[in-house]
Amino acid sequence: MPFIPAGDPVAGMPTADREVVTGLPPGIADSREELTPMLSQYADLCAAHEDALVLFQVGDFYEAFCEAAETVARVCEVTLTERSDSTGDYPMAGIPIDNAAPYLDALLEAGYRVAIGDQVEDAEQASGLVDRAVTEVITPGTLVEAELLESGTTNYVAAVARGARDREGSPPSTVGLAAVDVATGECLITAGDPGTIGEELNRIAPAELIAGPDAPAFEPADAERGWTDHAYDASAFDHGVARERLEPYVPAPERRFETDAELRAAGAVLAYAEYTQGDDGPLEYVSRIRRYDPRDHLRLDAAAQRSLELFENRGLGASDTLFDVLDRTNCALGRRRLNRWLRRPLVDVEAIRSRHDAVGELADRTLVREGIADALGTAYDLERLVGRISRGRADARDLRSLHATLTAVPDLQRILDGHDVDAAADVDSGASADAGSGASADVDSGVEGPRTDHLRDLRDRLDELVGVRELIDEAIATDPPQEITEGGVIREGFDDDLDELRRTERAGREWVADLEASERERTGIDSLSVGHNQVHGYYIEVTDANLDRVPDDYRRRQTLKNSERYYTPALKEREEEIVGAAERADALEYELFVDVRDRVAEETERIQALADALAELDALSSLATVAVEGDYVRPGLVDDPEMGIAIEGGRHPVVERTEESYVPNDADLPRGAVAVITGPNMSGKSTYMRSIALTAVLAQTGSFVPAQAAKLPVFDRLFTRVGASDDIAGGQSTFMREMSELTEILHDAGPDSLVLLDEVGRGTATTDGRAIARAAAEFVHDELSATTLFATHYHELTALAEDRERVFNLHFTATREDGEVTFLHRVVPGASSSSYGVEVAELAGVPAPVVDRSRELVAAESSGDGAADTGRPGTIEDAGDDPDDVSLREFLAEEDRAATDRRRSTDAEESMAGADDAADEPSPDHADEPSPGDAARPAAVVDELRELDLARMTPIEALNALHDLQRRLEGDADR
């Protein structure tokens, strides 16, 4: 199906400033009739691929012409040359075919889709123009080139569609999502409301997204690792068209798919995948089309995925990610699987326990674990291999790689069965804390199979695929060349005809090899030699001095400076025999190879199933290795819906690796409780909260957890909000975003959710920030009953514990050691004192008078019940007008006196830094009578301040704007 661009020509173009040079270059569009046959062929391919940059094979290069050449030259940094023919001069730029990867990468990076126009006919055999066709369209989401794909990753292209004819029960707002990894054939399909689908998109993290007509716009949570939006033929999303496309993959698709939306998305994404693979029909290896419900996994909203740094380090703390910590896999299969698991932690208690069982067993059985690691170290990426085999793109080395992987299977079986393991040495390491469920030892016999159902099942799924293994071993040379058309690929003894041809070839070569000796003898010319060159083939060379002794049957072939070259009819005959046999043998080898590859391809599903088992085994043993080496413990899962989190000596899996002396902390959080966590900056609040969330994520992924003991409920959703100013690394954080993310929580969190609120409300002024924080905490507690951790620098929030049943306080403190302020990083019950900031100031060595004065002010403020803003002129006037507010009035009077005292005492102590500043601070009596001129100028600044569009500013812009305004105020004051 030809690619038809969507109606809006720039829709989905990744960058606005990109020149449009896809499709037919304007430079030849007008003169198509007059072009030479070759350029005309190029123009045809371009015209048929409107939204791609066509690379056109000319010999060993991929070339582009005219405007497209300029783009290729610029993006790939190659020289722009010129092609001149009878019809004119055309700019031309080319990239070498045998080293195309880096250039293709650059073009993809720049946002292009690249259509590969290959010569599909042997140039030597073509009469006239070589036939060319687009064999593949390379796009970010549909890569299959090994050089362009990162090992152990998944590379999805996703499609989203809205259904027009939803069945009963699914609201019309339902969005379908389908994602396919073209390299491995994995295909995921789901549907949900736009919010859910947005989350799923971030989880799947496709490289490329194509959207159907009317589909909502989705933004990646992290712009840096977002997807490329590409437009695609809108008709592919039609119900009927999509249905037809799906038929070869999923018989009776409308029965398999619950909503029209997902059927459309699935049909479109497969259409796109086929289009990029050269439109040769259905992709046979896309046989694992899996529908799933996002509710079957722990839902991590996009903000949580980002701020927990599961996969992407955002420079917020340690340099690693959780995935880095967990990844002790031994092959690409396992790495990809572990990645997928961590993206989708489970919610099914039994499934989680089953993984814990297996991890526990592998953690206990050191030799089994190490044996598995060794065996899997030789495994190749079967999922991608089988994709290449099925697409007919695999070479002989790929088949050998498959073979090498298959030979590891019997080893793995033996290891799992305990045969290769000295039972006595296989001591329990004791890493399993929850030994009661599952991992019961059965050590009667010296040799034992897997102890847990999970590993037993995996053991049974290890399919040796003997037939495939033997076929490859018999057919394919052990160290074959990359080229599959030039012989050396098929092993001797596999095919009689081939062997016969090779024998003929060999006999001919031997005959030639013997010729020199026999001819020397026959002619008596000792210096006679036999040689071969590309142009003339075999020859007999005789120096000029011996020409008189040349026999009659020698025919002259070539004259050199001091010698003549000859052939004889017998030599010529032999030569033809050799060349003919070699050519036929090469061709036959290719045929045989393709046949072997096709026979292997018939076992695609079994190979995929084996790949699945190997991937799981590797992922499990990675988790077991981490558990043993990281001193993790098996988490218990609580079934009682009342029970909450109980962690003893919990650690942050990533921070503990970089922090020299990590302080473990307990967590005791009943279901639905709200823990308000206070303490100075840098005292460990954020780390503590994240360590708890990560523990939950790890537990539900099937991993053991970094703690001494842990019991956790199974959460269904995990939310994380980080206050705007704490999230500057995100670059685009604004108060607006903070609030819209908070909105999501308040809508969606429930009793089975775990909610982390970190300094929420920080992105705005104190008064309303505090108000929002408090109101949010109350709502989470009263309405949502979500288990919540709330770190805040608003000390006032600690008061909630007094009037809310399930709210309690935790805090972090600091001490002074060797003259340095030290944060203990230890969480303790209760609220921090309201003046912890002052305490830290004292610890840091701020002079006593300032510390004392600060204490007074804090005390006054708390007794003044939150009237923290007394420094502002308006407040004082208001307070003065209110005869009822006695305490406030007293406070103000006292503050006045204190300020006067302070000035006196600082006059005496001249050495004290900052004394002048203290005196300059607007004291209430000054502020009481602002001069009219002073008031007018600030008013302008205030207006400007009010106009600032915070929602659209980055933190840096906001800082700059504030700085500006402040300077203006200072300028006014100077006048």
Ligand code: ADP
């Ligand atoms: P807060 O959120 O209170 O400002 P953080 O959680 O960001 O503090 O912690 C600040 C730093 O303190 C972290 O980057 C980490 O290096 C260190 N830290 C935090 N918790 C611990 C701990 N339990 N043990 C050791 N170091 C810790």
Ligand code: MG
């Ligand atoms: Mg913090």
